Amino acid sequence: MRNPVQLPLMMFVLCAVSQVVNGEQPIRCLPKEREALLQFKVAIVDEYGMLSSWSTPHCCQWEGIRCSNLTFHILSLDLHGDFYQYRYLSGEIHKSLMELPQLQYLNLTSNYFQHTHIPEFLGSLxxxxxxxxxxxxxxxxxxxxxxSLSHLKYLNLGWNDLEGSIPHQLGNLSQLQHLDLSYNHFEGNIPPQLGNLSQLHELYLKISDGGQWLPNLISLTHLSLEYVSNLNTSHTLLQVIAKLPKLRELSLVHCSLSDHFILSSMPAKFNFSSSLSVLDLRDNTFTSPTVFHWVSNITSILVELYLSGNHLEGSTSSDFDNVMNSLRHLDLSYNNFKARDLKSFSNICTLHSLYLSSNNLTEDLPSILGNLSSGCVRHSLQELHLSSNHITGTLPDISIFPYLKTLFIDGNQLSGTIPEGVKLPSTLEELTIGFN
Known part of the structure; x- marks a missing residue:
C-alpha cells in the first residue's frame, strides 16, 4: 500500500508537469545552458536583431530555441538566416555551444560566416x-x-567555399540519410568509405571518379551530380547509377552531356529503377530531339523532366508521346523550339505544366496555341509559360484549354487591343501579359 505521505507530493509533481505541458508556466532552461547561449550571443554579430529576444530569464522561450518538456535541456537551435529579407548573423560561432550536451538540431544555414572555418568542436555534440x-x-x-557524430541523420554543407578532399571519416555516419556537399571546391576522388552509408536516401555532390562506391548505397532515393565533366565520355558511372534499386530523383546538371553521348549509348540498356520519376538534365549541350527518344528508352514512369538550358530544336517522335503516360511537368525553357515543334508534345495526356520561356517562338500566339491544343494535352494543361520569346499577334480564345490556371506570355511582341469578348478558362488564376 502506498505511503499516504507520498500522495500530496505526487499530486504536486503531476500538477507541476501538467502546468508545464499545458503552457501555464514557461519552461525554465538550465542556468548553465542559458549562460552558454549568452556567450554565443556575445561572439555573434547580430545587425538585424535576430537575437533580440535573448534577454528574458526563460531562455527556452527565446527565438530559435526549443527545450525538452521533461529535462529542460536545449534540444534545438534554429537560427537560419535569409539574405533576401536582410536577416542573418555573422561573426564567430562560439565554442560555448559545447555546453549544450543534449542538442539534437542545429540549423545555421544562410548566415554570413565568410572567411571562417567550420568549428571542429561541433564534432563533440x-x-x-x-x-x-x-x-x-x-x-x-x-x-x-x-x-564522430554517430547519431547524425542530416548533414548539409552545400553552397560554401570548402576545399581539399572529402574526409573519409564521413563514412562513419552510419545513420546518415541526407548528405549535401554540392557547390564547393573539393579535390580528388570521393572516399570509398561513403559506400558505407547504407541508410543514405539523398546525396548531392560533385564527383570525379567512377562512383564504384555508389552500388552500396542501396537506400538512395535522390541523387544529384553536378559539373561531372567526364560523364559525357564514359557510360560506366551512369550504368552504376541505373542499378540503384530505389532511385526516384536523378539530377545530372552541367555534366556536358551531348548528342554524341546519347547516340553512343543507344545500344546499351540502362535499366533504371522502376521508381525513377524525376530526371533533371538542365544546362547540358543537347541539340537534337533524340534525347526524348533516349529518355523514353531508359524509363517510362517519369513525372517530371527538366531539359532547360540546352540547345534543343526540332520535333520529337511520336514514341515519346506514347511512352510518357505519367509525365506531369516538362521544362523546355532556354532552348530553340519553334511553334511547329509543339505538336510533338500535344499528345502527352497527363501533362499539367509546360515551360517554354526563352525559346525561338516567333509565330503569332493563335498559331502557337493552335499547335499545342491539337492533341489531348488541351484537357490536362494547367500551367503554360511562354515568356521572353518573340511571339506576335494579340490575345486569342484561351478557353480551348479548359483547365488552365496559369498563363505567362509576358516579354513578347504582342500588340493591338485585347478583344472585348475574349474567352478565358473559368479556372484561370494568373495571366501575365506585361512587357509586350
Whole structure:
C-alpha cells in the first residue's frame, strides 16, 4: 500500500508537469545552458536583431530555441538566416555551444560566416541528428571531427567555399540519410568509405571518379551530380547509377552531356529503377530531339523532366508521346523550339505544366496555341509559360484549354487591343501579359 505521505507530493509533481505541458508556466532552461547561449550571443554579430529576444530569464522561450518538456535541456537551435529579407548573423560561432550536451538540431544555414572555418568542436555534440551549415560562406576543409557524430541523420554543407578532399571519416555516419556537399571546391576522388552509408536516401555532390562506391548505397532515393565533366565520355558511372534499386530523383546538371553521348549509348540498356520519376538534365549541350527518344528508352514512369538550358530544336517522335503516360511537368525553357515543334508534345495526356520561356517562338500566339491544343494535352494543361520569346499577334480564345490556371506570355511582341469578348478558362488564376 502506498505511503499516504507520498500522495500530496505526487499530486504536486503531476500538477507541476501538467502546468508545464499545458503552457501555464514557461519552461525554465538550465542556468548553465542559458549562460552558454549568452556567450554565443556575445561572439555573434547580430545587425538585424535576430537575437533580440535573448534577454528574458526563460531562455527556452527565446527565438530559435526549443527545450525538452521533461529535462529542460536545449534540444534545438534554429537560427537560419535569409539574405533576401536582410536577416542573418555573422561573426564567430562560439565554442560555448559545447555546453549544450543534449542538442539534437542545429540549423545555421544562410548566415554570413565568410572567411571562417567550420568549428571542429561541433564534432563533440554527440547527440546531433540534424546539422545544416549550408550557404554560410565557410572556407577551409571539412573537419574530420564531424565523422564522430554517430547519431547524425542530416548533414548539409552545400553552397560554401570548402576545399581539399572529402574526409573519409564521413563514412562513419552510419545513420546518415541526407548528405549535401554540392557547390564547393573539393579535390580528388570521393572516399570509398561513403559506400558505407547504407541508410543514405539523398546525396548531392560533385564527383570525379567512377562512383564504384555508389552500388552500396542501396537506400538512395535522390541523387544529384553536378559539373561531372567526364560523364559525357564514359557510360560506366551512369550504368552504376541505373542499378540503384530505389532511385526516384536523378539530377545530372552541367555534366556536358551531348548528342554524341546519347547516340553512343543507344545500344546499351540502362535499366533504371522502376521508381525513377524525376530526371533533371538542365544546362547540358543537347541539340537534337533524340534525347526524348533516349529518355523514353531508359524509363517510362517519369513525372517530371527538366531539359532547360540546352540547345534543343526540332520535333520529337511520336514514341515519346506514347511512352510518357505519367509525365506531369516538362521544362523546355532556354532552348530553340519553334511553334511547329509543339505538336510533338500535344499528345502527352497527363501533362499539367509546360515551360517554354526563352525559346525561338516567333509565330503569332493563335498559331502557337493552335499547335499545342491539337492533341489531348488541351484537357490536362494547367500551367503554360511562354515568356521572353518573340511571339506576335494579340490575345486569342484561351478557353480551348479548359483547365488552365496559369498563363505567362509576358516579354513578347504582342500588340493591338485585347478583344472585348475574349474567352478565358473559368479556372484561370494568373495571366501575365506585361512587357509586350
Amino acid at each position: 554527440k547527440n546531433l541528428k540534424y546539422l545544416d551549415l549550408s550557404s554560410c560562406g565557410f572556407e577551409g576543409k571539412i573537419p574530420i571531427q564531424l565523422g
